[in-house]
Amino acid sequence: MxxxxxxxxxxxxxxxxxxxxxxxxxxxxxxxxxxxxxxxxxxxxxxxxxxxxxxxxxxxxxxxxxxxxxxxxKSRKAPGKPPILNDAQRQALAAQVEAGPIPAAHGVVRWRLIDLAQWIWDEFGLSISKQSLSREMRALGFRKLSARPRHNGQKADDIADFKKASPPRLAGITRSLPKGTPVELWWQDEARIGQQTKLTRRWAARGTRPSAPRDQRRSSAWIFGAICPAEGKAAGIVMPACNSEAMGMHLEEIAFHVAPGAHAVVILDQAGWHGSNELVVPPNITLMPLPPRCPELNPVENVWQFMRDNWLSNRIFKSYDDIVDHCCFAWNRLVDQPWRIMSIGLRQWAHGF
Structure with a gap:
């Protein structure tokens, strides 16, 4: 007893x-x-x-x-089964996911749960199910996301170097202007909108493959767009081609939207028509080129994705005039939403100078 x-x-x-x-x-x-x-x-x-x-x-x-x-x-939660992976093993798993697979060594070009489970077995001798590994991945902050294209000629340090050098360059431009001149930071890019529209993701029943209309004709137009995220402003024109003449007209449109007495720094890529000798730059604009092959630095790329996902994809354009009408409609919808421009376009590294 x-x-x-x-x-x-x-x-x-x-x-x-x-x-x-x-x-x-x-x-x-x-x-x-x-x-x-x-x-x-x-x-x-x-x-x-x-x-x-x-x-x-x-x-x-x-x-x-x-x-x-x-x-x-007090009622206490049962401790349950101890986790399979410890903190050190989770950190090693996160590092492996960030590094990505080596096709010659791992036999795949992207990680699947079954591949990561095999890597955990090879590395730590631990067996883990796909369901448990999925929970571990989500707890580590990983999600299965669509990748954006990256140019194979992009230099590894270009993006970091540009972000680091941008504030001093912008500050230098500000010092070269008359004292007290406000500076607006604009971003510029072009997008081709044509009859062969892209297909976007859509909600559908699991196990099915939804369809969307796609035209086989090739008429197209170009949206020249620029945004000033700090002010929630945008300036755009729709043109039949990309050339220096069209770019000059777009710069005039941007200059018109710059506040009176202010000066605009327009950040843009190094397309040929952006640096042409024939290009006339208005006096209230200074051009700042991005490093080559680094479109992810330009938030206007995200503007194009937003416009395509919401207004310009999954449709049939009857003619060139129909394309122009839809481009103007989509751009004007964006202009009417300054909070959207701020949300998409603001970059901490660029707007802190």
């Missing part, structure tokens, strides 16, 4: 019943009332009846109560 256990006496039976009346945890209430019965001189069997448990469980409650008082009788 197990030795008897004394009950701590710093709480009276009435104290425990008072706590039980205020407690919102039904399980803790049962335990408090069982302890109160024992403190009133009741037997362990009577306490077990009040709690609806066995004598051994009442003994466990007494041990918990003696150790931590009424708080020791």
């Amino acid at each position: 197990a030795a008897s256990i004394g009950v701590r006496g710093d709480y009276s039976a009435s104290d425990l019943r008072s706590l039980a009346r205020r407690c919102g945890d039904a399980e803790q209430v049962r335990r408090l009332l069982a302890m109160a019965s024992i403190l009133d001189g009741g037997s362990r069997g009577e306490a077990a009846k009040i709690g609806g448990v066995t004598l051994q469980i009442v003994r466990d409650w007494v041990i918990r109560y003696n150790a931590a008082g009424p708080d020791g009788l």
Whole structure:
């Protein structure tokens, strides 16, 4: 027979019943009332009846109560099965996912859960199911996302170097202007919109493959677009071709939207018509080229994606004039939403100078 256990006496039976009346945890209430019965001189069997448990469980409650008082009788979450991966192994998994697979070594060009499970077995000798690994991946902050294209000639340090050098360059432009001249930061790009529209993702029943209309004709137009995210402004024109003449007209449109007395720094890529000798740059604009093959630095790329996803994809254009009408409609919808321009276009590294 197990030795008897004394009950701590710093709480009276009435104290425990008072706590039980205020407690919102039904399980803790049962335990408090069982302890109160024992403190009133009741037997362990009577306490077990009040709690609806066995004598051994009442003994466990007494041990918990003696150790931590009424708080020791709170309901506790069961610890459950210990995780398969420890913190060090999770960090190694995250690093492997970020690095990506080596096709010659791993036999795949992108990680699947089954491939990562095999890597965990090879690396740590641990077997993990795809379901458990999926939970681990989500807990580490990973999601299965669509990748954007990256030019194979892009230099590794170009993006970081441009972000680092941009604030001093913008500050230098500001110093070269008359004192007190406000500076607006604009981003410029062009997008081809044609009858062969892109197909976007859409909600559909699982297991099906939804369809969308796609034209086989090739008429197209070009949207020359520029945004000033800090002010929520945009300036755009629709042209039949991309050349220096069209670019000059777009710069005139941007110059018209720059605030009176302000100066605009227009950041744009190094397309041929952006640096042509025939290009006339208005006096209230300074051009700042992006490094080559780095379109991800330009938030107007995200503007094009937003416009295509919401207004310009999954449709048939009847003619060139129809394309122009839809381009103008989509651009004007964007101009009417300055908060959208700010949300898409603001970049902390660029707007902190």
